[in-house]
Amino acid sequence: MLTKLGIKGRVLLLTILPASLMAATLGGYFTWMQLSELQSQLLQRGEMIAQDLAPLAANALGRKDKVLLSRIATQTLEQADVRAVSFLDTDRTVLAHAGPTMISPSPIGSASQLLSSTGTDATRYLLTVFGSQRHLTSPIIPAEADTLLGWVELEISHNGTLLRGYRSLFASLLLILTGLAFTATLAVRMSRTINGPMSQIKQAVSQLKDGNLETRLPPLGSRELDELASGINRMAATLQNAQEELQLSIDQATEDVRQNLETIEIQNIELDLARKEALEASRIKSEFLANMSHEIRTPLNGILGFTHLLQKSELTPRQFDYLGTIEKSADNLLSIINEILDFSKIEAGKLVLDNIPFNLRDLLQDTLTILAPAAHAKQLELVSLVYRDTPLALSGDPLRLRQILTNLVSNAIKFTREGTIVARAMLEDETEEHAQLRISVQDTGIGLSSQDVRALFQAFSQADNSLSRQPGGTGLGLVISKRLIEQMGGEIGVDSTPGEGSEFWISLKLPKAREDKEESLNIPLGGLRAAVLEHHDLARQALEHQLEDCGLQTIVFNNLENLLNGVTAAHETPAAIDLAVLGVTALEISPERLRQHIWDLENLNCKVMVLCPTTEHALFQLAVHDVYTQLQAKPACTRKLQKALSELIAPRAVRTDIGPPLSSRAPRVLCVDDNPANLLLVQTLLEDMGAEVVAVEGGYAAVNAVQQEAFDLVLMDVQMPGMDGRQATEAIRAWEAERNQSSLPIVALTAHAMANEKRSLLQSGMDDYLTKPISERQLAQVVLKWTGLALRNPAPERQNEALEVHVGPLVL
Numbered sequence: 001m002l003t004k005l006g007i008k009g010r011v012l013l014l015t016i017l018p019a020s021l022m023a024a025t026l027g028g029y030f031t032w033m034q035l036s037e038l039q040s041q042l043l044q045r046g047e048m049i050a051q052d053l054a055p056l057a058a059n060a061l062g063r064k065d066k067v068l069l070s071r072i073a074t075q076t077l078e079q080a081d082v083r084a085v086s087f088l089d090t091d092r093t094v095l096a097h098a099g100p101t102m103i104s105p106s107p108i109g110s111a112s113q114l115l116s117s118t119g120t121d122a123t124r125y126l127l128t129v130f131g132s133q134r135h136l137t138s139p140i141i142p143a144e145a146d147t148l149l150g151w152v153e154l155e156i157s158h159n160g161t162l163l164r165g166y167r168s169l170f171a172s173l174l175l176i177l178t179g180l181a182f183t184a185t186l187a188v189r190m191s192r193t194i195n196g197p198m199s200q201i202k203q204a205v206s207q208l209k210d211g212n213l214e215t216r217l218p219p220l221g222s223r224e225l226d227e228l229a230s231g232i233n234r235m236a237a238t239l240q241n242a243q244e245e246l247q248l249s250i251d252q253a254t255e256d257v258r259q260n261l262e263t264i265e266i267q268n269i270e271l272d273l274a275r276k277e278a279l280e281a282s283r284i285k286s287e288f289l290a291n292m293s294h295e296i297r298t299p300l301n302g303i304l305g306f307t308h309l310l311q312k313s314e315l316t317p318r319q320f321d322y323l324g325t326i327e328k329s330a331d332n333l334l335s336i337i338n339e340i341l342d343f344s345k346i347e348a349g350k351l352v353l354d355n356i357p358f359n360l361r362d363l364l365q366d367t368l369t370i371l372a373p374a375a376h377a378k379q380l381e382l383v384s385l386v387y388r389d390t391p392l393a394l395s396g397d398p399l400r401l402r403q404i405l406t407n408l409v410s411n412a413i414k415f416t417r418e419g420t421i422v423a424r425a426m427l428e429d430e431t432e433e434h435a436q437l438r439i440s441v442q443d444t445g446i447g448l449s450s451q452d453v454r455a456l457f458q459a460f461s462q463a464d465n466s467l468s469r470q471p472g473g474t475g476l477g478l479v480i481s482k483r484l485i486e487q488m489g490g491e492i493g494v495d496s497t498p499g500e501g502s503e504f505w506i507s508l509k510l511p512k513a514r515e516d517k518e519e520s521l522n523i524p525l526g527g528l529r530a531a532v533l534e535h536h537d538l539a540r541q542a543l544e545h546q547l548e549d550c551g552l553q554t555i556v557f558n559n560l561e562n563l564l565n566g567v568t569a570a571h572e573t574p575a576a577i578d579l580a581v582l583g584v585t586a587l588e589i590s591p592e593r594l595r596q597h598i599w600d601l602e603n604l605n606c607k608v609m610v611l612c613p614t615t616e617h618a619l620f621q622l623a624v625h626d627v628y629t630q631l632q633a634k635p636a637c638t639r640k641l642q643k644a645l646s647e648l649i650a651p652r653a654v655r656t657d658i659g660p661p662l663s664s665r666a667p668r669v670l671c672v673d674d675n676p677a678n679l680l681l682v683q684t685l686l687e688d689m690g691a692e693v694v695a696v697e698g699g700y701a702a703v704n705a706v707q708q709e710a711f712d713l714v715l716m717d718v719q720m721p722g723m724d725g726r727q728a729t730e731a732i733r734a735w736e737a738e739r740n741q742s743s744l745p746i747v748a749l750t751a752h753a754m755a756n757e758k759r760s761l762l763q764s765g766m767d768d769y770l771t772k773p774i775s776e777r778q779l780a781q782v783v784l785k786w787t788g789l790a791l792r793n794p795a796p797e798r799q800n801e802a803l804e805v806h807v808g809p810l811v812l
Contacts, residue, residue: 011187011191011194012184012187015184015186015187015190016180016183016187019179019180020180023176027172027173027175027176030172031165031168031169031172034165034168035161035169038161038164038165039161042081042156042158042160043116043123043156045081046081046116046123046125046154046156047114047116047125049076049082049154050114050125050127051114053072053076053085053154054129054152056072057072057129057150057152058129058130058131060087061089061095061129061149062131064089064095066095069095070096070097070098072085072096073085073086073087073096073097073098073099074098076098076154077099080160081156081157081161082154082155082156082157083099083100083102083122083156084097084098084100084101084102084155085097085098085099085155086102086151086152086153086154087151087152087153088150088151088153089150089151090148090149092151095150099155102122102124102153102155103119103121103122103155104118104119104122104124105117105124106124106126107124107125107126114126115127120158121158121159122155122156122157123156123158124154124155125152125153125154125155125156126152126153127151127152127153127154128148128151129152130147130148197221197222197229200218200229201217201220201225201228201232204216204217205232208239213236213243214236214240216236217229217232296337297334297772298675298678298772299675299677300330300333300334300337300772300773301678301681301772301773301774302675302678302681303326303330304327304330304331304334304773305678305681305685305773305774306681307323307326307327307330308327308776309681309685311323311327334773351484353396353397353487354396354397354398354399354400355395355397355511356396356398357393357395357514358396358398359392359393359394360391360392360394360425360437361392361425361638362637362638363398363401364384364423364439365384365636365638365639367402367406367409367423368382368384368409368423369635369637370406371406371409371410372613372633372635373614373615374410375413376613376614376634378413378416378418380413380416380418380419380420380421381419381421381538381539382409382420382423382634382635383422383423383539383542383635384542384635385423385424385538385541386424386425386545387424387425387426387427389427390425390426390437391427391435393513393515394435394437394510394513395510395511395512396488396510396511400484400488401488403480404481404484404485404492405439407480408441408481408504408506409421410477411477411478411504412441412442412502412504415443415445415446415502416443416444416446416501417445419444419445419501420443420536421441421442421443421444422440422441422443422538423439423442424438424439424440424441424442425437425438425439426438426439428507432512433511433512434510434512435509435510436507436508437506437507437509438505438506439506440503440504440505440506441503441504441505442501442502442503443501444500444501445502446501447496447497447498447502448494448496448498449498452496456478456494457478457479485506485508488510489509490506490507490508490509491506491507492504492505492506493505493507525550525552525642525646526551527551528551528553528649529555529575529576529577529578529579530552530553530554530555530577530579530580531555531557531567531580531581532544532547532555532557532583533556533557533558533559533563533580533582533583533584534583534611535558535588536583539634539635540556540583543581543583543636544556546636546641547581547641549638549642550638550641550642552579552645560582560594560597563580564597564601567601567604567606568604571604571605578605578606578607578649579607579608579649580607580608581609581611582608582610582611583611583634584610584612584620585612585613585616586616591619591620591622594610594620595622602629607629607648608629608630609629609630609632609641609644609645609648610624610632611633611634612631612634613633613634614633617633630644630645630648632644666691666789666791667692667712667713667783667787667789668691668692668693668694668710668711668712668713669686669691669693669694669711669712669714669715669783670693670694670696670709670711670713670715671695671715672695672697672698672699672702672714672716672720672725672728673695673697673717673720674697674698674720674721675717676697678717678772679695679697680695682695682715682774682779685774685776685779686779689776689780689791689792690791690792691783691791694711698720698721698722699723699724699725699727699728699731700722700723700728702714702716702732703723703731703732703735706732706744711744712745712783712786712787712789713744713745713747713782713783713787714732714745714746714747715747715749715770716728716729716746716747716749716766717748718749718750718761725749725766726760726761726766729746729765729766730764732744732765733765743767745767746766747766747782747786748761748766748768748769749769749770749774750769750770750771750772767786768785768786770782
């Protein structure tokens with residue numbers, strides 16, 4: 001409580017409170033003593049009056065003289081504090097009485113003594129009168145000395161005593177209050193001598209706080225307070241001097257800052273102008289590179305197309321090798337151009353991502369399948385592990401995600417001399433609508449130092465420039481991957497140890513898509529038992545998971561002899577083994593020995609699936625000689641593996657009507673392109689497949705041809721001088737609308753169809769698009785799709801080549 005009081009309140013409290021307690025204690029004590037003394041005196045007076053009345057009334061009591069007794073009682077009543085007087089006969093009958101009725105109770109006790117009884121307002125006395133007490137009025141007769149003559153009863157009032165006590169108490173209180181008032185006056189005067197100077201000190205400190213450093217305190221009247229005031233004055237002087245010096249420094253610094261700001265403002269203006277010029281130059285460069293897709297890819301399309309046509313002709317082995325070298329060089333050049341164009345698209349902000357459903361497992365496994373030949377050429381093991389809790393049906397841009405994975409896996413192949421490359425897909429977090437995924441590519445290559453990791457995602461750089469010529473590449477792959485992942489809302493990173501390998505990882509959040517139901521197979525694989533042989537641990541684990549996902553029960557063996565013994569032991573038992581899946585290489589077993597083991601397994605009614613590296617496919621093809629054995633390349637895709645195993649269990653009859661039936665007439669196709677080489681290529685491909693082709697150069701010629709002749713389909717190049725493909729399409733659509741004609745299918749031939757360009761093409765009135773370089777299979781499919789007229793199927797080997805050409809540009 002004292003902390004809430006000021007100095008004045010504390011002084012008053014510490015002076016008045018002890019004085020009040022002391023005065024109250026002493027006043028109460030002395031008042032009580034005085035009241036006790038008055039009460040004692042009253043009782044003594046009552047006893048004396050009673051004892052004095054006994055001799056006076058003894059003779060009258062003896063004679064029963066009531067008149068005399070009444071006169072004595074009346075005289076006695078005139079004394080102070082006497083309230084009532086009674087004289088009683090020996091039988092206690094009243095002989096004489098003066099005053100009001102007695103209110104105190106009658107005393108009880110020995111009759112020979114003075115008895116008293118004290119009530120609230122009075123005290124009552126009772127005294128016996130004997131014959132011996134007549135000595136005041138007549139001689140004592142010895143025979144009557146002990147004779148009881150009567151009683152004297154007296155009542156003394158307390159009112160007078162109480163009144164005197166109240167007067168004494170009032171006087172005491174008056175003295176106490178007078179003393180307290182005097183004490184309070186002294187305390188107030190004393191507090192002023194302290195509170196006044198403290199108020200001056202407080203006001204001075206407040207002024208100093210507000211910045212009035214010229215404030216000074218006068219002498220305050222006491223040595224201690226004067227020392228405090230002197231200290232505050234010295235502090236104020238010191239602060240005033242410091243502020244003056246600081247103000248001088250601030251003025252000087254302000255002047256310097258003003259001059260620097262003027263200089264910086266001039267520099268900022270110059271830098272802003274230079275920045276704008278640099279941004280404009282970068283934008284022009286990026287737009288120039290982004291628009292170079294058609295001009296660069298168009299001649300490459302001609303080179304690749306005519307190379308494929310030449311490969312179908314009769315060539316010497318040396319000429320065929322020359323064409324293979326040309327094709328490979330053109331593919332590599334196309335891949336490098338794609339990297340530069342993608343980078344320029346990202347820099348120019350023109351890259352738009354698709355959002356379509358895709359299967360994550362198929363995407364990852366297909367990517368490894370495409371890159372398997374390069375890995376197997378270096379005797380590397382490629383493994384894909386998709387954890388079972390990972391959602392497979394997702395939505396996003398599968399083309400760009402495949403591009404990123406291709407870049408990471410191809411880099412791992414480039415910088416790994418021996419060992420294993422593992423691609424993993426796992427679930428980090430999941431909600432009802434989204435899945436947080438982590439996709440990693442781990443290798444056992446040369447590894448990266450911390451300095452290499454910091455420079456890894458910079459444009460036109462590689463981890464080890466000394467090795468850049470050996471693996472090749474532009475150094476843009478990881479930069480493009482990082483930009484793509486960031487545009488998808490994810491992140492990319494690397495964990496690496498020099499000499500032990502690297503692990504590149506992607507963390508990406510994608511929306512879930514509706515699960516695609518697998519195509520029902522004629523013969524279900526559920527319940528069948530499969531023997532598995534794979535010497536590589538991770539590859540064996542991945543193969544087990546794939547077979548179990550297909551519904552098979554797996555039994556793992558560590559070598560081929562044990563597998564053959566296990567199948568033999570289970571033969572003709574309820575637990576017979578139906579399939580044997582063998583992962584082999586030429587270093588582990590020769591084709592001749594494998595062929596003998598396959599015969600042994602087939603004799604036990606066990607069908608065989610052989611998995612081998614792509615580089616040894618032709619070598620092991622000799623060991624697969626009938627429908628009871630299939631040969632697949634490593635690493636196997638789950639979907640293809642399931643289909644192959646189903647066909648192995650129940651071979652389908654060979655059908656001659658797999659392809660669409662040939663129409664009675666050939667489709668008429670209008671080809672439009674300003675480049676004569678590309679126009680001749682498309683015309684030749686279509687004519688070789690049986691189409692009737694009309695080729696024109698330019699948009700104006702295309703519009704005239706449509707208005708004069710009837711066509712089933714138009715293949716329209718997009719970028720052409722004069723009237724480009726979009727303008728020609730709009731003109732054709734307007735001409736059709738004027739004549740209420742049905743829309744003629746128009747398919748765009750574009751060199752590099754980004755997502756935003758695809759939408760622009762479709763919005764201009766085109767029905768579909770084909771991305772250069774164009775394959776025979778693509779042409780046949782698009783003609784069948786939009787005309788319903790089938791072309792002759794291209795040769796199988798050309799289909800495979802077309803597929804390789806289609807996926808080749810994705811490789812970074």
